Amino acid sequence: MAGAIITKLPNNYNREVGYISHYHELDIRQLALYDGLILDYTDQQGCVNLLRQCRSSFIGTLYLLPIFIYSIDKNIDPIAESLSDGVVSSLQVEGVIGKIDKIRNKQVNLAAIDSVSPDIRIMTKVLRFLYTRETRLTPVVNPNSNIGYFYPILSEHYKNGDLSELFKILDDGIQKEYLRPRFVDRLHLCSNCYSGFINFRETCPKCNSADLVTENLIHHFVCAYVGPEHDFHSGDYLVCPKCNRMLRHIGVDYDKPSIIYNCRNCSHIFQEPVMEAFCFNCQKKNPVEALIDKQIYSYELTPIGEETAINGFGREIREEFELPGFITFTTFNIFLKYEVERAKNSGRISSAGSLILSMSDEDRNRMGPGYRKLAGEIADFIKNATFSTDILSFVNNNTYLIISPDSEPTRLQNLLENIRQSVHKLLLSNLVGYSFNLVPKVVTISSDKNHSDLINQLITP
Numbered sequence: 001m002a003g004a005i006i007t008k009l010p011n012n013y014n015r016e017v018g019y020i021s022h023y024h025e026l027d028i029r030q031l032a033l034y035d036g037l038i039l040d041y042t043d044q045q046g047c048v049n050l051l052r053q054c055r056s057s058f059i060g061t062l063y064l065l066p067i068f069i070y071s072i073d074k075n076i077d078p079i080a081e082s083l084s085d086g087v088v089s090s091l092q093v094e095g096v097i098g099k100i101d102k103i104r105n106k107q108v109n110l111a112a113i114d115s116v117s118p119d120i121r122i123m124t125k126v127l128r129f130l131y132t133r134e135t136r137l138t139p140v141v142n143p144n145s146n147i148g149y150f151y152p153i154l155s156e157h158y159k160n161g162d163l164s165e166l167f168k169i170l171d172d173g174i175q176k177e178y179l180r181p182r183f184v185d186r187l188h189l190c191s192n193c194y195s196g197f198i199n200f201r202e203t204c205p206k207c208n209s210a211d212l213v214t215e216n217l218i219h220h221f222v223c224a225y226v227g228p229e230h231d232f233h234s235g236d237y238l239v240c241p242k243c244n245r246m247l248r249h250i251g252v253d254y255d256k257p258s259i260i261y262n263c264r265n266c267s268h269i270f271q272e273p274v275m276e277a278f279c280f281n282c283q284k285k286n287p288v289e290a291l292i293d294k295q296i297y298s299y300e301l302t303p304i305g306e307e308t309a310i311n312g313f314g315r316e317i318r319e320e321f322e323l324p325g326f327i328t329f330t331t332f333n334i335f336l337k338y339e340v341e342r343a344k345n346s347g348r349i350s351s352a353g354s355l356i357l358s359m360s361d362e363d364r365n366r367m368g369p370g371y372r373k374l375a376g377e378i379a380d381f382i383k384n385a386t387f388s389t390d391i392l393s394f395v396n397n398n399t400y401l402i403i404s405p406d407s408e409p410t411r412l413q414n415l416l417e418n419i420r421q422s423v424h425k426l427l428l429s430n431l432v433g434y435s436f437n438l439v440p441k442v443v444t445i446s447s448d449k450n451h452s453d454l455i456n457q458l459i460t461p
């Protein structure tokens with residue numbers, strides 16, 4: 001068999017677009033040099049394997065690579081299609097260049113991120129894929145998955161045994177407000193293995209056997225007799241065993257109010273069988289009420305998600321407790337970014353500052369709950385001394401952040417200095433025996449600033 005050949009498709013756009021039809025012995029590392037790829041679907045398995053290899057990579061230039069499927073036939077495996085950037089029926093670069101440019105232009109905004117925990121690396125991948133594609137994370141029906149659905153990019157990292165982890169990372173994405181869910185389906189999954197491949201069956205309440213036969217109950221209105229249908233059989237007719245009258249019209253002189261079950265294993269007769277959910281995957285017999293109820297959603301990137309896709313998860317920020325009137329650090333970041341954008345568009349200058357309460361861990365621990373009270377008192381002081389238009393946040397349990405829109409840095413500098421002196425006086429009388437310091441910092445928000453740099457300056461002691 002001939003080895004893989006990548007044909008460069010000629011174009012006037014100064015883009016390297018490769019066409020691949022033979023996948024044998026292809027080294028995916030060489031693909032990172034391309035701006036986009038078109039994969040021939042004639043060798044379906046080869047095409048799908050290559051797509052999966054690229055999308056499951058942790059290298060940005062591979063998992064974000066614009067990849068199209070070339071096929072005249074419209075019958076494309078839905079999973080392959082969901083991993084691609086579209087299906088084309090021509091090898092003209094004109095047909096894909098718009099999408100390639102769009103993805104590439106978004107890709108240049110992405111900051112380099114140090115990879116940390118596996119969960120964060122996977123979440124980063126998902127957020128970046130959605131951001132560069134301007135698309136939602138949409139589940140595709142997949143009978144090979146134990147949950148019956150496949151999430152592009154994400155599912156590549158979770159085998160059938162790790163599905164609880166997949167749900168965990170998605171729930172986390174909702175909780176941290178990176179992703180906004182929209183309902184797609186509701187699943188009932190095995191409590192042991194998260195499989196949705198389940199047989200629901202009626203069982204005998206006495207012996208648990210599923211070997212049951214059902215029969216109609218008949219209620220004869222005329223004499224009020226109720227009994228199983230076989231008691232009424234008389235040749236081709238139904239005759240009441242109690243009053244011997246012939247039954248004529250259902251709904252008029254008799255009715256079938258319910259069915260009864262006969263257990264062929266123990267001969268027990270009953271009306272309420274026990275429902276059991278047998279898992280084909282791990283063979284556990286689940287009581288139905290023990291099944292895991294899971295919603296399947298499609299997901300949209302939120303502004304916070306977009307921000308995180310571009311700049312990463314940043315340094316570890318601790319938010320042990322919240323202060324009234326102070327917004328979360330994530331929201332603060334969005335405001336700061338917005339102010340940088342506004343400075344670009346309006347040319348106006350705004351300023352941001354921080355006040356860090358520095359105290360040794362030992363002293364802080366010695367204060368116990370008093371520390372939290374102290375942080376609250378300083379927060380109140382800051383709230384009263386600032387404008388209502390100022391935006392306040394509190395991070396790392398010791399850093400007060402402030403954005404002052406349309407305000408000169410000198411004004412904020414003076415303000416923070418005043419606060420520092422007043423709080424210092426207040427603390428001196430209250431905190432005898434503790435050593436502490438308050439450090440004010442001010443930065444100018446102007447069009448040439450990067451918001452991550454600004455944050456780093458503000459929160460670094």
Ligand SMILES: [Zn+2]
Pocket residue numbers: 220222223224225240241242243244245
């Ligand atoms: Zn009767």
Ligand SMILES: [Zn+2]
Pocket residue numbers: 204205206207208209263264265266267268
């Ligand atoms: Zn039985």
Ligand SMILES: [Zn+2]
Pocket residue numbers: 190191192193194195279280281282283284
């Ligand atoms: Zn199971």
